[in-house]
Amino acid sequence: MSDGQGYYGGAGGHGGVPQPDPYPQGVPHSNPYGHGGVPQPNPYAQGIPQPNPYAQPVPAPRGTPYPQPVPAQFVPPQPVAAYPAPAVPQSVRAPAPPGTDYPGPAPRRSRTGVLVQFTLQWIYAPLWIAALVSLFVILLWTGASGPTGSDSWLKVNRTFIPPRRLKAELTGRPDVWERYLTPILERRIREAEARHAAGDGEVGDDLARTMRVKFSVRLYRGIGAAGVVRLAERYGWEGGSVGGDPDRVWIRRVFPAPPRVPAPGPQDPPAAPGTPWGPRPGRFALLLPLMFVLQIVYVPVYGVLSLLAFWVTHHEPDYWERWGARWTVGPRAFWAELSGSAAAWDRHIRRILARDTRRKPGSAGAALPARIRINLATYRGAGAQQVLRIAAEQGYALDPAYIPEPEACVRLYRPDQG
Incomplete structure (x- = not known):
């Protein structure tokens, strides 16, 4: 009878003759599932890439049924500045002078x-x-x-x-x-x-x-x-x-050049008194003689104080002109301001224009200055527009390089000398 290991006394049961090992060690054996006893490759071997059965074919571009692979090209990295300079608007930045080389630290002193x-x-x-x-x-x-x-x-x-x-x-x-x-x-x-x-x-x-x-x-x-x-x-x-x-x-x-600001022309109707381009109110008539005498004292005092503080620079280069226009009166402008006569103011303006446009001594062929400035003390009672009228006779016009400020001065420009 059977004991679970085969038939009693059979080849696979107890007491039977031992059977040879069908897979002995060290002896190559054939794959029992192969054909003709020829060893078959291991279908689960690692290291051999198998094609993906679900991969979709990549369509080739039209006209190139067999595209050739393009080798990648090496692009060298571009150098980057370690400390880039801060950006400055191009409208206010001028090109650096060619060949400028700025030296480093100077030798130390003892x-x-x-x-x-x-x-x-x-x-x-x-x-x-x-x-x-x-x-x-x-x-x-x-x-x-x-x-x-x-x-x-x-x-x-x-x-x-x-x-x-x-x-x-x-x-x-x-x-x-x-x-x-x-x-x-x-x-x-x-x-x-x-x-x-x-x-x-x-x-x-x-x-x-x-x-x-x-x-x-x-x-x-x-x-x-x-x-x-x-x-x-x-x-x-x-x-x-x-x-x-x-x-x-x-x-x-x-x-950059300032924006254009509307201003009256020499041939425009006269500006009204009290307006920026019109005649300015005159100072008190009785105060003018007193100012004329006192300025003989306080003008030298101002010069001494300026000498003591010569290393201090004022924020306005025309500080004295602006200050003097309020607290001083020139000997030539004294009668024009005291009388208030339009003819006296015109004569004073023409004298100042002739002085500022005077040719340099010893150079008879020198060109007239391209830019001049007329202060308020010269045209206070006549108005800034009157300066434009008289200056136009000599070819001068309002300077476009500056914003007009007729309350303080009139800047004139001669285009043929610019």
């Missing part, structure tokens, strides 16, 4: 020499200022013209070392020099932009005006001219030409 100068300046600076005041009084008393040539001997501040620069000179660190120079640069840029608003600047062919600011090496010794230009670019300015002086560096900014 610490001993810096300390000696810082100590002695508190003694010689007051004596220097007192000597300048005495010289001015002597020149004013004698009527002499004074020394000619360079005025560098007047600049006491050039030899003065403030405490903040003393630290920069002693340490020599670029970051300390930058902290010292930054407020100075900001102040000078503000003053230059204020002077531009008041009418200063070099007028170009496109009526744009260029402002320039100069710095001496004593202000930027530790960072060099290149450091000054880098700081100026933060405020929309750029480096100018270093010129032939290695101890100076210039920065500049080009301001």
